[in-house]
Amino acid sequence: MIYEVTIYEVTTGEETREVELVRAGAGWRCKLDGKELPLDAVFPQPGLLSILVDGASLEVREEISAGQSVIVVGGERFTASVRDPRSYRSRRTREAGGQGVRKIVAPMPGKVVRVLAKVGAAVDAGQPVLVIEAMKMQNELKAPKKGKVSKLNVSEGAAVEAGQVLAEVE
Amino acid sequence: MIYEVTIYEVTTGEETREVELVRAGAGWRCKLDGKELPLDAVFPQPGLLSILVDGASLEVREEISAGQSVIVVGGERFTASVRDPRSYRSRRTREAGGQGVRKIVAPMPGKVVRVLAKVGAAVDAGQPVLVIEAMKMQNELKAPKKGKVSKLNVSEGAAVEAGQVLAEVE
Amino acid sequence: MFKKVLIANRGEIAVRVIRACRELSIASVAVFSDVDRAALHVTQADEAYPIGPAAARESYLNVSRILEAARRSGADAIHPGYGFLSENADFARACSEAGIKFIGPPASAMELMGSKTRARQAMQAAGVPMVPGSAKGLSLPETEVLAATIAYPVMIKAAAGGGGKGMRLVRAAAELRSAFETAQSEALRAFNSQEVYLEKFIDCPRHIEIQVLGDEHGNMVYLGERECSVQRRHQKVIEEAPSAVVDEDLRRRMGEVAVQAARSAGYTNAGTVEFLVDQKFNFYFLEMNTRLQVEHPVTELVTGLDLVHLQLRIASGEKLPLRQADVVLRGHALECRIYAEDPENNFFPSPGKITRLLRPSGPGVREDSGVYEGWTVPLDYDPLLSKLIVYAPDRPAAVARMRRALDEYFVAGIKTNLALFRRILEHPDFAAARIDTGFLDRLPASSRPPQGPAGLSEIAAVSAALFAASGAPLANGRPARRREDHGNGKTSAWQRAARREGTERQ
């Protein structure tokens, strides 16, 4: 029998671990940071994983939305980032929170209904900078830090995409 | 815009019809036995079809089991057989009920627990010939016609597959 | 209350009990056979342990493997569900010997009620009305004599039986011998005992049963009746509560007899006393089921109670939280048992993979299911997939609601009896509650051609073409591919079947 071994670098929350998987028949053999983890894993349905590990039955779900993977298990939610050695791009994942400059990003598609600060204006952390509206809700976008508005990429009435950078504070 | 026209020969129950489909943008243009049928069809989910035809909203479902397609619409069930001009094999579909010889077929996987007639025995239509068992139920397989048992392919204790010919009556 | 409960069962009832445990903050332990690793009850439980091969007698009927799992998990109680070991007194005893609470009645009560003949004797002594017949197992000659005296038609029944196994109706002396022998062989296969007995056959009876509930402090109540007259081969197909023919007075009389019967057997926890009711509304003791019934949800919906919660609380020593006066029936509930079987083909079982599953929901709809889309229903066990239950303010509204819910229900990949329920619910006799245990057998088969508007078959034809064009798998008219799919899907199951001595009782 031939074993195909794959090693993944997995980051959940703060921790990054090395997961080694070996297909063994219908199932898997698995090592976590080098030490064997005796578990029985099956996929009953897409997005659903059933794991038995010394008696405990764990139903694991993978929520994917807005391009982010969240692993839900035992009532807890873990934002997961998997680095497959065979795809290297993935190093550059979420460098959202830079040091000097902080971006204000549209969290969903919608429309800018008000701009509350001009470029160059001094703002406190948490002070509203823009208001965008979707699904009949108006939502204030606040300054992520104390500083001044260094960039303003949209004006009132503009339609924006989720993930679009609307303004920057430095 | 390029139209791809496909013509199907569809048999539901007794009737066989010619259905002509033309992809038109997201939807379809459709002719039934040559005459235009103005309907709006979308597939909300796999196996599910939503048809609007002059106001009426019809939810059509396709049940597939034991290799047979049943179209369910308006509370009625239609056994459907589609002949795509591009696949010719399909002429030979269900010649189960021949004239002279009639077969007794296992309708599900299971086990033969009793054989009630010998080869050559005269049987009435509806007379039990075998008993097979699955899911803790015993089921009698009856003679499809008056005649004599011409063939007996299994004996008690045999495991049988769905669709397997167990006996013949002529 | 218990810390951890092992559920010695599978399918919908295992999931039902697991849900109750979760709601009571009790850890749940599932057990599973080799073919059930991905079953819903395994993925839903807090813990799960393998207990052997597919064959029930090597897994779900395997007392030592189950007790081993209980010990290993540290479970302090076992819920047996229904079927399998639920009415096995030896298992109940083995549990208490292992220091694990069996959630059910005392072994002694199970033994008494477990033998139909001993039960008859005890019930007769307790003054419970009985159908004329033999109170003990009979030989063929004895049967012939007694049948002649109480006059045909008569019923032959397995002494250890249940659910229609080893049961035969005999209308004339000529049929007696072969019926007797079939009954014996079925009884032997199903219950490892070929003992059978004889009963007068009541013509067009209704099957009406009383739910009783008793704690371990001498308190016992009845929770009204369920009518289960819609049966096929003595298997319940549709159940309802309340019964359309039971009034306050009859309910009280049947209820009090049921409680009396249960008390005389030293009964505790949940149980059901089944009666036959003739056309003059005389009722006769049929049997007592010493476990939770498949159809318990209809009682829950009209009483507002949760029977599994109450089972767990009673078994842990709590007092009944209600008195008879607190039991009030409100509205009407119906249950349809959805089986993997083909009503258009003599109800042959239809195991296999569920490729699509859309479930009804909305007002008054409850589903207790043991399956999911993508699950392959094994051929080794009872074909019950799910129970669809509805509640509405009155019976006509409940019937209408059930029809609505059935229209929303969609299963592809395997055959189910869904279409049968539509035919039953459309039938004027069912709407008028003119039902008896023969109703379903008299219902004509559905081989009638579609009745709908002419346009419907045209729409069906176009739809079939659209499914084909859209690339949705259209099995028919593609014999080559079909054969493959088919083979792959089932081969392993057939091989297992070939290696096994047939199937087991559950």
Place this chain on the structure above:
Amino acid sequence: MFKKVLIANRGEIAVRVIRACRELSIASVAVFSDVDRAALHVTQADEAYPIGPAAARESYLNVSRILEAARRSGADAIHPGYGFLSENADFARACSEAGIKFIGPPASAMELMGSKTRARQAMQAAGVPMVPGSAKGLSLPETEVLAATIAYPVMIKAAAGGGGKGMRLVRAAAELRSAFETAQSEALRAFNSQEVYLEKFIDCPRHIEIQVLGDEHGNMVYLGERECSVQRRHQKVIEEAPSAVVDEDLRRRMGEVAVQAARSAGYTNAGTVEFLVDQKFNFYFLEMNTRLQVEHPVTELVTGLDLVHLQLRIASGEKLPLRQADVVLRGHALECRIYAEDPENNFFPSPGKITRLLRPSGPGVREDSGVYEGWTVPLDYDPLLSKLIVYAPDRPAAVARMRRALDEYFVAGIKTNLALFRRILEHPDFAAARIDTGFLDRLPASSRPPQGPAGLSEIAAVSAALFAASGAPLANGRPARRREDHGNGKTSAWQRAARREGTERQ
């Protein structure tokens, strides 16, 4: 009874009404905007007609298109659901002028209750207890004066408003001007009227409302209360019946005031009188909603009634089938409103495609949903996806059951507020029913790190790798592919958005 009913709505409530029609053998007619062709209410109805572009004001608020569909289909009645045109008296009038029965109260009652200021005057006249404040629309200067007299904190509210739009709390004079202006602009955008008025702010009030139901023959009953104190930005999030703090006496007093208020407005059909209840259990009239409420199911579960069936029967001229004495509350019901929004990100809406949807079921669980797996939730309407409702014998059991049901619920592809409900239901104050309209705003955000057993994060890591290895799409760590998916999924929606003047009220 009606032959054919058009439902002038979309989403779960349209499906709810369609189901009721089916159960009463009434043909149902859906209407849909361009983005809703494949919506559940369209596929479930017997007929369906397009009524215009995505923007609600051009479709679901487009009276002439809707009446045209009604005439074309030959509908003899229209059910407006909630939101959209449900509280629009002109629409109700247009219906009756078109000879189509509007299923709701008379236009006059809608107009009276529709203007908060006129309603206050009428209710005051009818002797209904009121919160101190202005009974009419105010200018900024007037507001400043009155606010000073009744003393801060005060509330500014849109006269035509509802559901928290155009509503602002003002704790000090300094905040008044900006709050006043925001309220006006929101009011204008939402209701096409910038009229606002002022009210004394009651500290830590409970929101408790009474369901009333009246026929067109002068009979009216109250169906107990619902507590809706768990709110975010004055939007209800969890509702329950009965309220843990309402005893028989308070229920009777509130119920009688509610009936009196409804009678004084010449009200018929289903309506809800909302009250604020302070810490001394004084109650003050808030507003009357002249339509079916989102949260009506909790009342159905504890009364055993079907409010939509009753709406249809009353509107068709039938008498109320019950008297006040027949209304009995039993058990406890909870409802969670499941929204397409991200509780971990300030509740921003999260439209998009639902890639996986697993729904809870089993004992005591009801789901009223408007979506299905594979449906793309449009960004044009209210983000309510579904309502999860549970029933149990008492409140603690209902809370436990809701937690169980939430654990079974699984949505992927879009964000939902499911995780929020778990946090609420785990909170000791909610368990103890120590809730008021500020409860949710005080609830700490869930940014806390996972608490579970250490092993859990290891399992999560391994699982992430297994999902990746199994070929299940794992978005993160695959930025290139992610960007694509993302773009394709939404581009068209953005383009539509760009072509529209923002979004519409529903």
